[in-house]
Amino acid sequence: MKLKKLLLSLLLLVLCSSGFAQSSKELTRKKEALQREIELAQKNLNRTTNGKKLTLTQINAIKAQVRLMQEKISTINSEMKNLDNQITENTGKVHNLQTRLSDLKKEYAAMIRFAQRNKNSYDKMMFIFAAKDFNQAYKRIKYLQQFGQYRKKQASYIQGTEKDLNNKIVVLDKDLKNKNNLLKERVNEKGKLDKKKNEQAVVLNQLSKQEKQYKQDISRKKQQQQAIDRAIRAAIQREIAIARKKAEDEERERERIAAAKAKSENKPAPVTSSPKTQTNSEILRATSDGNKLSVAFENNRGNLPAPVASGYISSHFGRSKVDQATIDNEGVTYQTSDGAGVRAVFNGKVTSVSTVQGRYIVLVKHGEYFTVYYNLKSVSVSKGDNVSTRQNIGIVGTNDGVGELGFQIRRISIPQNPESWIAR
Secondary structure: OHHHHHHHHHHHHHHHHHHHHHHHHHHHHHHHHHHHHHHHHHHHHHHHOOOOOOOHHHHHHHHHHHHHHHHHHHHHHHHHHHHHHHHHHHHHHHHHHHHHHHHHHHHHHHHHHHHHHOOOHHHHHHHHHOOOOHHHHHHHHHHHHHHHHHHHHHHHHHHHHHHHHHHHHHHHHHHHHHHHHHHHHHHHHHHHHHHHHHHHHHHHHHHHOOHHHHHHHHHHHHHHHHHHHHHHHHHHHHHHHHHHHHHHHHHHHHHHHHHHHHHHOOOOOOOOOOOOOOOHHHHHOOOHHHHHHHHHHHHOOOOEOOOOOOOEEEEOOEEEEEOOEEEEEOOEEEEEOOOOEEEOOOOEEEEEEEEEOOEEEEEEEEOOEEEEEEEEEEEOOOOOOEEOOOOEEEEEEEEOOEEEEEEEEEEOOEEEOHHHOEOO
């Protein structure tokens, strides 16, 4: 019974340890990814500060870097919390193993004393012959045999427990060192964050000195974005109109065939009922492929890959405010490296490739959903092409020397928040 409990405890310890290891690896990967994004943001920021003019791109790069640094510190805190739990757990394991080892040694010492008292063959024989009957004598013989075997097992248990105890002490020491390293890393990252916040404050303070040109930059960006959004909505409406006309043509063809069949069979022509007005959603889901793509796209909410392999979101979905300027974004803006590839986030069909102010916009249809990629300096797809997930569709363009990609997800023409669809 004791052996079963011991084995069950060891199994639970192994499972808990493996779960912790997996969680620690995930946090480490996240921290490393955040560090790469912070370094990329700094590289982009260096590009924007080469010019004397304060731009929205520069402010967005600083804001993104501050946010990424805060997220990295939060990840370090999660690592430390995990490590504290592991240290507490391993400390408990060490105490339990020490107690277990002490009990085993006491039991073994008692067996040794008993063996010393009955160490010669004469004593053993006397112990057997002192039995009341043959049955009891047989049991005493078996007892002596099992006693010897049990003593060997106890010695083996003691050695195994000592080994486990030493291993756990090594793990505990390693955890304590890791915690100390994380404490140092957190202090270092907080120092960097404070420095970056001061830098942000200095830059924002410049707004009062460069207010006129900054407002001009904001106004220019707003006009660009409005022109892009109009082009996107118009492209989607054209696609809906094409799908609606196709559905109506198919319905008229079915009616024509039914009428011709009735005439050939000398039957009255079928009465055509007034056509049912379909919603835009029904039109885009009308075909089996359109419906399958819509369902598949919906099922991948939160798991879609980012439209760039490396980069960070510098402008979020919805309305944001920088100083006194208000900016509306119907998608998100990624800052990435100059010349980075742009990739489709899901299987679909390219329904539009257009240009606005010298930059390409690519519209990909996924049933009733559309993904939009804009500010591309070149494209590698054409209208009518079928694309697959992560397929390269073009090269990102730059704003103020920084690679920037605008990305939107729309259900019909209604903007969706891409951050709830894209996997982190």
